Amino acid sequence: MYNLVIFGPPGAGKGTQSEKIIAKYNLAHISTGDMFRMHISNDTELGKRVKQILADGMLVPDSITIDMLEEEVTNNPDVKGFIFDGFPRTVPQAEALDKFLESKGSKVNLVLQLEVNQDIIKERIAERQKVSGRADDDASKLIKRIDEYFSKTVHVLPYYQAQNKVDKVNGIGKIDDIFDDISKAIDKSL
Ligand code: AMP
Numbered sequence: 001m002y003n004l005v006i007f008g009p010p011g012a013g014k015g016t017q018s019e020k021i022i023a024k025y026n027l028a029h030i031s032t033g034d035m036f037r038m039h040i041s042n043d044t045e046l047g048k049r050v051k052q053i054l055a056d057g058m059l060v061p062d063s064i065t066i067d068m069l070e071e072e073v074t075n076n077p078d079v080k081g082f083i084f085d086g087f088p089r090t091v092p093q094a095e096a097l098d099k100f101l102e103s104k105g106s107k108v109n110l111v112l113q114l115e116v117n118q119d120i121i122k123e124r125i126a127e128r129q130k131v132s133g134r135a136d137d138d139a140s141k142l143i144k145r146i147d148e149y150f151s152k153t154v155h156v157l158p159y160y161q162a163q164n165k166v167d168k169v170n171g172i173g174k175i176d177d178i179f180d181d182i183s184k185a186i187d188k189s190l
Contacts, residue, residue: 001106002027002081002190005088007156008114009149010142011121011128012171013178017114018085020179025186028079030072032065032087057136057144059089059152066096073100081109089153094160110189111160112182114171121146 004027006014015031022029036054039047046068050060059065069087076082088094101107116124122142129137136145160166167185171178 001079001104003084003101003106003108004081004186005084005108005111005160006114007111007166008116008171009121009153010145011124012114012116013124013175014085014114016175017179017182018083020175021083021182021186024183025080025083027081027083028076029083029085030069030087031085032060032069032089033085035068035072036060055135055141057141057148059148062090062092062096065089066093066100069097070100073104084108088156089148091155091159094156108160108163108165110186111157111166112185113157113166113168114178115168116171118146120172 002025004021004025006018006021008014018029018031021027033054036047036050040051040054041047046064050064053060065087069084073082084097088097097108122139125137125142126139128134135141157166167189169178169181169185
């Protein structure tokens with residue numbers, strides 16, 4: 001199995017680039033944000049528990065997120081590998097993922113860090129909100145999400161750097177040019 005973590009702040013282009021990676025490398029996409037939104041729109045028990053947390057731009061507790069992710073991986077035993085988009089967002093999530101994949105005889109092969117600056121993030125999310133209607137794309141909620149990123153999620157990077165798994169790609173520019181750089185990074189790690 002080949003497993004890729006796509007990493008970056010909200011608005012870095014993780015979702016957009018994930019779609020292109022899936023098409024080229026035939027990986028299964030797991031976006032914890034999409035999964036939570038699906039639960040909320042289907043009004044499941046889990047959806048009810050996390051609705052307000054997402055609306056506030058806060059992180060869902062680790063235990064809930066990890067259980068949901070592990071179930072999704074377990075339910076897809078026959079795939080070539082996964083692209084994890086929006087997960088892990090905390091060091092305990094990264095540790096849990098390592099342990100879980102190891103129990104399946106697998107591991108994280110590459111962490112792709114999409115580098116963007118805060119001005120670009122704000123511009124892109126303002127554009128996205130016009131089409132997505134996502135409540136958490138609202139400027140006041142976005143501040144909280146960026147906060148969560150810089151207080152909790154950035155610490156995931158040194159965790160993977162210590163394992164020599166991080167490759168940086170410039171996330172500013174044309175979608176196809178960024179994807180070319182991503183492809184080169186993936187090809188190197190195959
Ligand atoms: P995203 O679509 O990845 O931007 O995620 C949207 C929201 O879902 C986040 O702001 C969090 O509230 C929640 N979420 C998604 N992934 C995670 C995660 N790995 N850990 C905690 N909360 C998450």
